[in-house]
Amino acid sequence: MSKYVLLVHYNELGLKGRNRPSFERQLIKNIKRALELVEPAPQVNRTCGRILVFTHSYEQGLSLFELLAKIPGVARVSLGEKVQRSLDAINEAALRALERSEPFVSFRVEARRANTDFPLDSMALNREIGAYLFENTVDKTVKMKDFDACVRVEIITSNAYVYGLSKSAVGGLPVGTAGTVVCLLSSGMDSPVAAWQMIRRGARVVGLHFSGAPETADTSSYQVREIAAVLEPYGGLADLHCVAFGNYQRAIALEVPEKLRIIMYRRLMFAVAEALARRLGAKALVTGESLGQVASQTLDNIAAVDAITGMPVFRPLIGTDKQVIINQAKQLGTFEICARTTDDCCTLFMPRNPETHAKLGEVEALWQGLPHATWVEEILREI
Numbered sequence: 001m002s003k004y005v006l007l008v009h010y011n012e013l014g015l016k017g018r019n020r021p022s023f024e025r026q027l028i029k030n031i032k033r034a035l036e037l038v039e040p041a042p043q044v045n046r047t048c049g050r051i052l053v054f055t056h057s058y059e060q061g062l063s064l065f066e067l068l069a070k071i072p073g074v075a076r077v078s079l080g081e082k083v084q085r086s087l088d089a090i091n092e093a094a095l096r097a098l099e100r101s102e103p104f105v106s107f108r109v110e111a112r113r114a115n116t117d118f119p120l121d122s123m124a125l126n127r128e129i130g131a132y133l134f135e136n137t138v139d140k141t142v143k144m145k146d147f148d149a150c151v152r153v154e155i156i157t158s159n160a161y162v163y164g165l166s167k168s169a170v171g172g173l174p175v176g177t178a179g180t181v182v183c184l185l186s187s188g189m190d191s192p193v194a195a196w197q198m199i200r201r202g203a204r205v206v207g208l209h210f211s212g213a214p215e216t217a218d219t220s221s222y223q224v225r226e227i228a229a230v231l232e233p234y235g236g237l238a239d240l241h242c243v244a245f246g247n248y249q250r251a252i253a254l255e256v257p258e259k260l261r262i263i264m265y266r267r268l269m270f271a272v273a274e275a276l277a278r279r280l281g282a283k284a285l286v287t288g289e290s291l292g293q294v295a296s297q298t299l300d301n302i303a304a305v306d307a308i309t310g311m312p313v314f315r316p317l318i319g320t321d322k323q324v325i326i327n328q329a330k331q332l333g334t335f336e337i338c339a340r341t342t343d344d345c346c347t348l349f350m351p352r353n354p355e356t357h358a359k360l361g362e363v364e365a366l367w368q369g370l371p372h373a374t375w376v377e378e379i380l381r382e383i
Helices: 017-034 058-069 087-099 122-135 190-200 219-234 246-255 258-280 299-306 322-332 360-368 372-382
Strands: 003-009 043-047 050-054 076-084 106-113 149-156 159-168 180-184 204-211 237-244 284-286
Touching: 003 058, 003 159, 017 043, 017 050, 017 058, 058 076, 058 159, 076 087, 087 122, 087 149, 087 159, 106 122, 122 149, 180 190, 180 258, 190 204, 190 219, 190 284, 190 322, 204 219, 204 258, 219 237, 219 322, 237 258, 237 372, 246 258, 246 372, 258 284, 258 299, 258 360, 258 372, 299 360
Parallel strands: 106 149, 180 204, 180 284, 204 237
Antiparallel strands: 003 050, 003 076, 043 050, 076 159, 149 159
16 A cells, blocks of 8 residues: 655755764754644654655645755655555556656656665666556657656665655755854845855844834834745744834934944944844854945955954855845745835935945944943843
């Protein structure tokens, strides 16, 4: 008797040596969390180098296919059947898998055995299954290259897994295996992509958004919540904090030379982010900055801002072209949200000619003249 099953393949986890079991357990935990609302609930098991999600029907498997492909740590997802380890059962399941691949003209078989006690080796399995499929189909040809459909067979322990539907997934590492970071998350194109890249590397990402309220409408906070919803299938944000930053920007604008306003805004943001990170036990900050993209992202200005924090600052996009970032936003699903024009702190009290090569000594002197420690305490109380 066959069972419908989604095979979750992973590759990078297999390189973790003695730590591999903990990564596998975290991935299973994340898969179960993603399936919590699915009815009837699928069963999740682990076998040699695979995680198995048993579904109640092929249709239910199809409905879960894309969901599993978005979970970080999953390299590939396949949908098929678990059958007895006999050639007859494998052949019949292979024919069903091939029929589900219509329309197609050419096909190939990829079979492998993980257990050497099976009487046929992988090459012999390919020949036997291929011959059976050829004999039981009409107007179909076998091709080793440039084929339309592929039936894959894996013999693992005492069972065989047969599938035709398979696709590459998001890859990376399971969320929860790389510690916690705080990401400065705007409603723009870049920072959601940076957050997504950190999620894919196994980090728990806490979002921190600075809106222009009360000097502007708080629309950007709602837009960031939409972005958070898009990130949810990928492992999501561990939490989202919003700061009404407009009053602090106004205070800085009254005290600081116009050309250095952006530097001071960002230093205060980083000071708040670091204080929040230490409260939460996070180990690093994350931004969506790309070198030279805007005035605040030159080497001198980045250095002037980074000097405020004693914590690592990760910039996953630092060497990434804007068009590449836009393409990644489209792939992620945040592009349409971020393309909407919204007033936020990034458009408030902006200088006409911002400094592009800030001098750290001048910046530090101005910083010491601001009540920044008091502001950080106030913001954390009101966050």
